[in-house]
Amino acid sequence: MTLKSKNRQKEILARSARLFRKKGYAATSIRDIADAVGMKSASLYNHIKSKQDILQRLLLPIAKIYVTSIDRVNDSNLPAIKKLEQIIRDQIIITIENPDAVSLVPDQWFFLENNEAEKNNAYDAYIQLRNYYEKIFLKIFQEAIDEGDLKPVHIEIACFSILSTLRRLYSWFARHRTIDQKILEQELIMNLLGGLRT
Amino acid sequence: MTLKSKNRQKEILARSARLFRKKGYAATSIRDIADAVGMKSASLYNHIKSKQDILQRLLLPIAKIYVTSIDRVNDSNLPAIKKLEQIIRDQIIITIENPDAVSLVPDQWFFLENNEAEKNNAYDAYIQLRNYYEKIFLKIFQEAIDEGDLKPVHIEIACFSILSTLRRLYSWFARHRTIDQKILEQELIMNLLGGLRT
C-alpha cells in the first residue's frame, strides 16, 4: 500500500465521519461520500470494501482510544477520586481531538453489523469495548466511595449521568470552540462530581 | 373520523415510535411500519399522509409537552432553585410516561423536513420549541444564581450538562425499570444540581 493511497483512505474516512455525523449513517449514501471526496461512487471501492467497512474503521479505533485511555488512568497510583477527574479530562481531550469520530459514539454504533458468517462481528466487538470501559468506570467510582471521597450514591445512576454528558460534549463544543480548555475541565469536573463529594 | 380510525392512527404512531427508536427514522421503512401494525404498506396511507407525517406527529406533540411543563413551573412562585428541581422531576415523569416518543428527541428531530413550499416547516417549528425550552431553563438557572442558591458558574456548560443527562434518561430507564421513582428523582437532583449549590 502506497503512502498516497493511505492518505486517500484517511481522507475518505474523515469525510465519511463528517457526513455520518451530519446526516447519520443510514441517511448518508455512498454517492454522498464520493461527492465529498471528489470521485465517482464506483471509484470509492478501490479504497474501501463497503459502506459498513467505513463505519467500522471509524468506530472501532475511537472505542479503542477510550479503552486505552481509561486503562492508563486505572493503572496509575492516583486515589480513585483523582482517577475520575483524570478520566473526565481525558474524555474532553479525546473529544476535542476527534470530534467527528466521537460524534458517532452515542448514536451511530447501532448501525454496526454483526455478520457471523464472515466472522465480522464489529457490533459485538464494539459493545465489548464499551462495556469494558463502563465496567472500569464503575469500578473506579465504587473505589472513590470506598475511599471516602464520594457519597455512597446509586453508582449506576451517577455513572450514567456523567457519561451522558461526556458523550454529548462534542455537540456543545462545536458551538463553543473558543472556550478555554482548562475552564471547561474545571467546570465539568465541578458539574459532574461536585454534587457527589463527601 | 371514527373512533376506530383514531385508535388505528394511535397504534400506527406508537408502533412507528418504537421502530424509529430502535432503528432510527432513516433506517425504518414504511413496510417495516406496516408489518408492525399488521397491514400492507399501501393501506397505511389511508391513515397517514407520509412517513414524514408520522415523525412530525410524534415529535411536535412531545416538544409541546416539554414546553407546557416548563411554562407551568416558570409561572409558579417557587424560588428558582426549587423550580429547577421541579423541572428535573417533570422531565423524569415525561420520560417515564412517553419513553418511545421521548427517545426521538435527542437524535431523530434532525429528520424533520422543512418544506417551505407547502408551509410545512416542522423542522423550524421543532427547533423553535426546543430553543424556547432552553431559553427558559437558562433564565431560571441564572435566577437561582442571582438568588444565591447556586454558584456563579458558566451557565451554558451547566445547563448543557443537565439537559444531556435528562435527554438520555429514557435509555437508562429502559434498563432499570424497577427503580423507585422517588429515589431516581432524589439521586438525579443531587447529581445534576448538587455540585453547583452554594
Added chain:
DNA sequence: GTCTATATGCTGATAGAC
C-alpha cells in the same frame, strides 16, 4: 485508480379493484 454502464433490490408513494 478512475471512469461508464449496469445489476439487483429496496424505497416512498399511488392507482384502482373489491
Added chain:
DNA sequence: GTCTATCAGCATATAGAC
C-alpha cells in the same frame, strides 16, 4: 379501509474499458 400491482427513483455494489 384493505388489498394487488406498479411506478420512478435511489440504494449498494460490481464488471470491465481505459
